[in-house]
Amino acid sequence: MPSAAKSKTTSSRPKPSAAAQPNSTPLDQHELDLMDAYWRAANYLSVGQIYLRDNPLLRRPLTPDDIKPRLLGHFGTTPGLNFIYLHLNRIIRHQHANAMVVVGPGHGAPGIIANTYLEGTYTEVYPDIERNHDGLKRLFRQFSWPYGIPSHNAANVPGSIHEGGELGYSLLHACGAAFDNPDLLVTCIVGDGEAETGALAASWHSNKFLNPITDGAVLPILHLNGYKIANPTILARIEPDELKSLFEGYGYTPYYLEGDDPAEMHRRMAETLDIIYAEIRRIQKHAREQKDATRPRWPMLILRTPKGWTGPKIVDGKQVEGSWRAHQVPLEEVRTNPEHLKLLVEWMQSYKPGELFDENGTLRESIGAVAPRGLERMSVNPHTNGGLLLQPLDMPDFRNFAVKVEKPGATEDSATTILGNMLEEVMRRNLATRNFRMFAPDENASNRLQAVYKASGKRWEARYLPVDENLSVDGRVMEVLSEHLCEGWLEGYLLTGRHGFFSCYVAFIHIIDSMFNQHAKWLKACHKLPWRKPIASLNYLLTSHVWRQDHNGFSHQDPGFIDHVANKKADTVRIYLPPDANTLLSVADHCLRSRNYINLTICGKQPSPQWLPIEAAVQHCIAGVGEWKWASNSDDPEVVMACAGDVPTLETMAAVTVLRDWAPDLRVRVVNVVDLFTLETFDQHPHGIEHEAFDRLFTVDKPVIFAFHGYPTVVHKLTYKRHNHNGFHIHGYKEEGTTTTPFDMTVLNELDRYSLALDAVRYVPRLKDRFPEFRQRHSEMMEKHKLYVSEHGEDMPEVRNWKWSK
Ligand SMILES: Cc1ncc(C[n+]2csc(CCOP(=O)(O)OP(=O)(O)O)c2C)c(N)n1
């Protein structure tokens, strides 16, 4: 592969197999000319959006007043995106391909918006952006304009499932979209800068998880325009043979196309895409007819064109086209510098707008004819508005999986094992519709959800060895040691109208903090777009949590994802802390039926006491927070012992029994919180309970000893506006940890039963005089505990064998 050479078009391609010869109509120069006109129209509209607020078709001399005061947008990537979009349109028209495109460099939104406008969709969705002169003016003006539209390929852009604001996730979203959509072609444009991100670098391996029979095709196009914002890209500057080997090493068949002469490039691109498309169909035909799911070497395209292609070549004596200087706005001083204004006019006129739009300002019909029509347009493909296709899951009655609880706390069970039984049935019931997958970074079994393998295996499209278990080319459980891949695939799957479930270790979910942010922002933006139909919620289960990392220690102890999620909009996020198996079943059932949320559920996998029979669990989860009357001893409490999370609940219940020993006449109420947002006020979160209900539960003046799963500040923040906020004494994770016993973890963080009990007596005025005595007992117990665990390596018998009793 030659290095980038000016005015030279080169291509290299592997010899296509006989069956992969293109079967589209031979290249037609007239068609290519019209396509070039269409491309010029898209480029013209892109420049117009970045620069103009008036005079959209330059029908009078351009003046500084026609120019936006703030020039915001990205031109550099845009002509390349328009070029690819145009040629995908050709494939669709010729082959009637069911296609969509995911645009990694989403900052090239002016181009994608221009295309959706030219093909008519934009006006159908936003009727005030008419296909005439006035509509063009509004189209230009709204872009990057206060209260207009954002400069990225955000949720407001028809046909987009990927904003591309935060770079790195395009190929994952594309693969998620292709899963279980065998007829769908998902082209993914990957920026060469984007390709340097960790997530994208790992994403190339997605081809080891795509089944050529049951999944659609993903066509990656590496958009090798050579530059990022201010630097060259690595992939543009390594040797051509290294680049080729890299993608061959990832298991692709790389096609290569390079050049900057538009006419020549149109011809070569059309030829190359014809061959690639034929190759994709050949692979699928073979796999499907022969029932052979062997991993194919899917084609991919490396497209090397200049950054800022067709834009100003030299500005103020410096090269712009073909350099990083083209990244955003190639001419920055058009309002103040007449020379820049002149260059802008020359640049826009170079697209010959007079040839492209008629006297009304409408794209000429002959040119528009090169775009697909109706539902074939990528911008209306229903997969890109997944809610249109969403079918509810066939859900079993979760009560069938309930554990029997005859007496609170008498028996132990692993909550996630129980949930695994339910998920197995969810998986089984939805096998035929192929719209449910589970995702985990190598952790489903570790998280005790392994029952699901009885219904479906783990997807694997690489080599098999006799030692393997539960791997399958058609498995619906996605396991790969990359939280990025799990998250990105799941997002793509959900955004195209399916359902999923992501389980992860609590500490490592932080790896996708930022992806969570982006998905939450996308959902928030969708709330304001009635044409975007609701999609299934993104469901996280965090197990293997901070309090039970007996063998992993400090590195695995971090409950901060709760804090992170709690920052997001109330209409988007939910946080659940079920204390046992039956509450977990009820919560999971609710989450899998919900729409447009991000549900975070945290519950441990270790055997632990079961508190509520199933119907009580359901009622408790509906309320989200409630008194456990069976554990309280008075309707007129002196102290409220509150808890959220399974281990905090266990320690709180044990603290109640300690208090019974220390101060038998102390009047105690026990309150358990499943739905964390019930604590926040109702005006801040829809789940927030009314002040009256809150005051009835937590009192307005009694101490509340709150045992919390995560960092205490979260509860402080949520209860800040509650009347009794000053009475809340919150115990949670204080960033103390190591490889130690489960109970010692709670001691290190003062979440243990003795510390909770000590706080209770500390804050009850009636017991003030006796506090030194309790403090003494507490110290003795702590001393005993430390000595015992140091000597025996396990918790004291009275802790290990403790059971709730009344
Ligand atoms: C994760 C992330 N880091 C940094 C940025 C800031 N940023 C925006 S565009 C860009 C360069 C992108 O280069 P490339 O992917 O090659 O896109 P193109 O050249 O097509 O514009 C950067 C670094 C970002 N958007 N996302």
Ligand SMILES: [Mg+2]
């Ligand atoms: Mg680039």
